[in-house]
Amino acid sequence: MSKQIAIYGKGGIGKSSTASNVAAACADDGHRVTIIGCDPKSDSSITLLNGRRIPTIMDLMRQGVDITEDDIVFNGYKGVKCVEIGGPEPGIGCAGRGIIVAINLLRKISKALEEADLVIYDVPGDIVCGGFVAPVKKGLVSEAYVLTSGEYMPLYAANNICKGLSRLDVTFSGVICNSRGAPNEENIVNMFAKEVGSELLAYIPKDVLVQNCEREGYSVIEKAPDSGIADVYRKLAKAIMADKEAKVPRTLDDARLRELTRI
């Protein structure tokens, strides 16, 4: 059975960089990995493709192309299959509908969702409408992860996501801390994870290598495999691939969240 996961978290918190580094690390371990970029920004797979931007499903639809698998599924680092859904220009049309249409098309014409050990859906930070949870609602996501730093706002977002997940019937598989250098961060996120009934899977330190590699169009796994941060992503990848207990998250009230981040 393949693992189908989505990483949620506040906008800009580091979901896409975490997703692509995890994808690369899993590919290193010999897993077949597919990454589906569900963000109209289409920035999920760039660092797996040496900085190359691939045509998005929405680009091709707009051109009225008869789309086949080869047009939208691209081999990236160590055979990671990369797909970008894309979307309309900001401010026009309906990006959410775009995701629904693209997911349906993908299921019909591509085996990339089935013939993989790990499928990662990289969703944008703000799930602004029904379309953005199409992969979940269509039963394509079996595990969800929440990425957060130890600051109040990202944790507030993470807490809200837990609320949403408990409604959507998706298994909650863990919290990941992506550090923004806040004081006592690992402890805070660790406590948060426990209180929502889960566990902290990894603490990713803030490291300028992530941004430097990204600028060149690479993951740290590919460009700086011997770095400490590459090790952190590799450990996280192993934790994601491991079997975990299925859980439905609890949520904290706002007073508790504020108290937690005051430590």
Added chain:
Amino acid sequence: MPVIQKEQLILHPRPSSIVAALYTLRDLETDVTILHGPPGCSFKHARLLEEDGMRVVTSSLDESGFVFGGMDTLVEVLEKVIERFNPKRIGIVGTCASMIIGEELHEAVTRVQPDVPVIEVEVHAGYRDNTKGVIIALESALSAGIIDEAEFQRQKSLLKEATMVEKRHGAASKDYLEPSRGDLKYKVAERIIQLLKEGKSGINIMNAKKETAYMFVDINAAVVQAAEKLGVGSNIVNMANLDENLGLPKTRRDARNINEDLKGMGIEIHHIIGGLDEYPVAGNNVNNLIAEKYPDFDFAVITGVPHALPMDNIKDMELFSVTNGPRQVAPLKDMGHNHVVVEIDLHPRTLGVNHIVESETGATIREMVKHV
């Protein structure tokens, strides 16, 4: 990565895929169908389908539903439907609004867990070919085990042909089709009677879509009756797509009902050219039959979907066609049909019936032959 040839923009309104899905659910003997969308969506057809024994209810999605989603309401409606109507088979059909905001019809089924089959049709009206609505409904019926793979494949290939027929000579053949009332019925009836009096030989064809046959066949019956009245009954050959052993249950039942009525009227169909859902392809059988047996006939009366008949072997005959589409007149004239009659509002009058329904054209022929 071949760029699909950009299809021309069609300006006139055409049948909707949502409505096509509703009619398919009726053919699949669904008791109640829930339209998940705004209260007025497909209102006219929803009302007509009630005449045919399928209830249609709506989840009445409103502005707040568009913004916040309508799943709770859909669940409530599904529960109410089960409680109130005790249906044996339920349909849930999408609409533009619910599909755009990403409602998952299946979620309601998962939450309610009805113990009767539910056919979920995730459809909106934005498909270029309205047959898409039929295909999605049939796919869902297939996965619910209501039809088998063979019937599904058969229907799919018929629908593909139906789409081609519309593109070649039907509603999708031009960027704009002007609606028309067609030729005057009494003029056309007069001409048919005159040909009969002259002892001309005619082919009397019904190639109708499903229940519309209940009225179209009345015109063919009137032609036979007129010929008999004039003592030239043997000059007429009858063909009709009235095979009782093809199609979904309702389609077969309709064919049986009509055949029985015809028998009662003493009218014999000499050639069965297919089932009532085979109107897109039955014309090929007509084409072959004419080439083989009736190449020298003088005229042909074609009711139903006349534009699905190949012109190869009828082009030298005087052609009378009867359609129910005011937008079908111009394409038929372009094809070379000499007389085109429109039976206006035919479809609504063939819903909820199980006997032949009198047509205006048929009544006109009968009336005029009385005075000969």
